[in-house]
Amino acid sequence: MISVKSDRTHYIENINRDMIGQEVILGGWVEDLRKMGKMTFLTLRDATGITQIILTSDVMKSIGDITRQSVVRVIGKIQDTKARDFECEIKADEINILAKAVHPLPIDPIGRLESHIDNRLNSRALDMRNQKTASIFKIRHHVLTSLRKTFIENKFTEITTPKIIGSASEGGANLFSLDYFGKQAYLAQSPQLYKEQMTIGLERVFEIASFYRAEKSHTGRHLSEFTSVDLEAAFMDYTDVMNVLENLVLNTFKYVSENCTKEQKIIGNEIVVPNNPFKKITYSQALDELNGKDTKLEFGNDLLDSHLRILGESHPEFYFITDWPLKLKPFYIMEKEDDPNLSESFDLQYGYLELSSGGTRLHNTEKIKARLSEQNLDPTKFSEHLQAFGWGMPPHAGWGLGLERLLTVILGIDNVREVILYPRDPERLKP
Numbered sequence: 431m432i433s434v435k436s437d438r439t440h441y442i443e444n445i446n447r448d449m450i451g452q453e454v455i456l457g458g459w460v461e462d463l464r465k466m467g468k469m470t471f472l473t474l475r476d477a478t479g480i481t482q483i484i485l486t487s488d489v490m491k492s493i494g495d496i497t498r499q500s501v502v503r504v505i506g507k508i509q510d511t512k513a514r515d516f517e518c519e520i521k522a523d524e525i526n527i528l529a530k531a532v533h534p535l536p537i538d539p540i541g542r543l544e545s546h547i548d549n550r551l552n553s554r555a556l557d558m559r560n561q562k563t564a565s566i567f568k569i570r571h572h573v574l575t576s577l578r579k580t581f582i583e584n585k586f587t588e589i590t591t592p593k594i595i596g597s598a599s600e601g602g603a604n605l606f607s608l609d610y611f612g613k614q615a616y617l618a619q620s621p622q623l624y625k626e627q628m629t630i631g632l633e634r635v636f637e638i639a640s641f642y643r644a645e646k647s648h649t650g651r652h653l654s655e656f657t658s659v660d661l662e663a664a665f666m667d668y669t670d671v672m673n674v675l676e677n678l679v680l681n682t683f684k685y686v687s688e689n690c691t692k693e694q695k696i697i698g699n700e701i702v703v704p705n706n707p708f709k710k711i712t713y714s715q716a717l718d719e720l721n722g723k724d725t726k727l728e729f730g731n732d733l734l735d736s737h738l739r740i741l742g743e744s745h746p747e748f749y750f751i752t753d754w755p756l757k758l759k760p761f762y763i764m765e766k767e768d769d770p771n772l773s774e775s776f777d778l779q780y781g782y783l784e785l786s787s788g789g790t791r792l793h794n795t796e797k798i799k800a801r802l803s804e805q806n807l808d809p810t811k812f813s814e815h816l817q818a819f820g821w822g823m824p825p826h827a828g829w830g831l832g833l834e835r836l837l838t839v840i841l842g843i844d845n846v847r848e849v850i851l852y853p854r855d856p857e858r859l860k861p
Contacts, residue, residue: 438503443478447518449508454520456481456504457528459559460496461540474504474520475559482511482519489522499531499539499559547847554852554861565693566849569686570837576685577638577659580678586634586661591624593617593640597811604644606654617642620830622762625662626791627818629826633664638833646856650845651783653834655854661788662828668774668790671827672750675778675786676708679748679836686840699842708778709749716741716751730755735782742782752776761801764790778831780839788829795819 439455458476465471470490472483483504496502503526511519536552537545539559550557557563578588595618598605606617621637628635637660645652663671680703687694687701694701711719717727720737727737733751741751756765756773766772775789792798795816799809809816837849847853852861 441478442474442476442481445481445508445518445520447510450510450518451507453505453507453523456506456520458502458504459531460498460500460502461559462498463496472522472525474502477564480516482513482516483525484509484519484521485525486522489525493525493527496527497531497533499535499556500527501529501531502527547845551847551853551858552861561696565690565696566837566841566843567851569690569693569697569841570849572686572689573682573833573837573840574638576682577678579685580681581636581661584634584674586636586663587632589621589625589628589632589635589637590639591618591621591637593642606642606644619643620658621660622760622830623812623815625660625828626762626823626826627815629662629664629824630818630821633824634662636661648856650847651835651838653846653850653853653855656846657833657850659831659833659836660828661831662791662826664824664826666827667825668752668776668788668827671788671829672710672752672776672778675788675829675831676706676748678831679778680704680706682836683840697841701840704748708747709745710752710776711745711749712753713751713755713772714753719744730757732758738779738784739782742779745779746781748778748780750776750778759789761798761805761807762791764792774827776829778829783835783839785835785839786829786831788827790825790827793819793823793825 437455438457442456442458445454456474456476458474460472461475461480462473463470468487470485472485474481474483483506504520504522505524506520506522508518509521511517513519535556537549537556539556541560541562550563558567581588594610595616596613598616605619608615608617619641621639621641625635625637639658640655641658642655644654661671661674663674683701683703687703690701714729716733717729720727720740723740725737725740752775753766753772754775756763756771759773759775763773763775766774773789776787777784778786792801798816798819802809802812834846834849838844838846841849843849847855
């Protein structure tokens with residue numbers, strides 16, 4: 431059996447005019463075929479690029495019928511080309527079919543025939559041969575690289591928390607339940623309690639992982655399984671972690687804009703570093719702004735999607751909404767010292783889209799117990815978490831950031847299902 435792994439000499443992106451006359455061995459898939467007289471022009475692509483292969487009639491006979499998207503091995507010499515789209519081409523001395531693709535294919539990965547997103551998701555692996563799709567996930571890779579780079583440079587330690595849990599991590603009801611050896615268990619919707627506990631010894635921690643939310647939301651912004659970027663830091667308050675978040679976003683845009691020029695061209699979206707510093711408005715200021723536009727809201731009302739869309743018209747870029755009413759926030763958020771009705775909290779918005787939520791955390795056991803009771807939550811169900819506070823819990827703050835939502839902003843894409851490999855939503859459990 432022929433192995434491309436053992437004898438491939440070059441990736442396509444490494445071939446250039448300076449190598450004319452040199453023999454190379456390539457591996458890739460057939461993107462297109464054109465027969466002109468006794469010659470066949472084959473367009474070969476691998477993960478790095480595309481080139482043209484010239485096949486004589488004798489070489490073509492040796493492989494018989496070949497279908498588009500079949501995987502092949504090519505041995506040949508680099509030569510000059512008259513084709514405008516290529517710097518050089520390969521005249522094949524030998525070609526071997528390693529894996530023949532069926533015909534017809536369920537979608538056209540070249541993109542000549544447009545496919546609905548559901549059809550592309552049903553054939554996601556084949557969709558990765560579409561250059562726009564592949565570029566999205568190469569950029570996702572670079573975003574993750576940049577995030578980790580920034581965290582590590584700021585002395586954060588990466589952690590991995592359990593995804594199968596015995597109780598609701600934040601007291602919420604939107605959890606997937608499962609049988610765990612005869613016991614009731616749930617899929618975690620957040621690493622909140624675990625990451626807080628880790629500040630006791632590690633001080634600064636982060637996690638990038640999948641979490642789960644059982645909400646029947648049918649929008650381009652919601653997923654049942656999503657990637658959360660979480661941070662928690664000892665000896666910081668909400669203003670400190672807001673600064674970390676802003677710098678993280680700016681660094682990510684800068685890193686991707688500099689390292690993904692090829693992918694940006696393929697997608698057709700230039701990634702521009704946002705203006706900074708990000709604007710900050712308080713919840714009360716947001717309320718005044720909305721009520722000035724014929725919206726009737728009272729203090730303590732949550733800001734719904736319709737309200738955020740109105741705010742997004744006057745704040746179309748990144749901005750923070752700070753100092754939310756305490757009653758709108760989870761039990762672990764600290765109240766403001768000068769006004770106990772307000773909290774040391776924030777949301778990061780991009781226009782109408784919420785990207786992140788965070789704040790200063792309570793670190794006093796009795797205050798947390800009181801807050802749990804105020805929110806009709808049973809403190810005894812949080813006993814394992816609360817015991818950690820008796821071991822010397824430092825003051826701390828943190829946030830969670832939705833990776834897929836951030837990616838839609840970076841890429842200028844409306845649907846989060848475009849930026850996650852195999853999305854899970856209320857209608858999709860396969861593939």
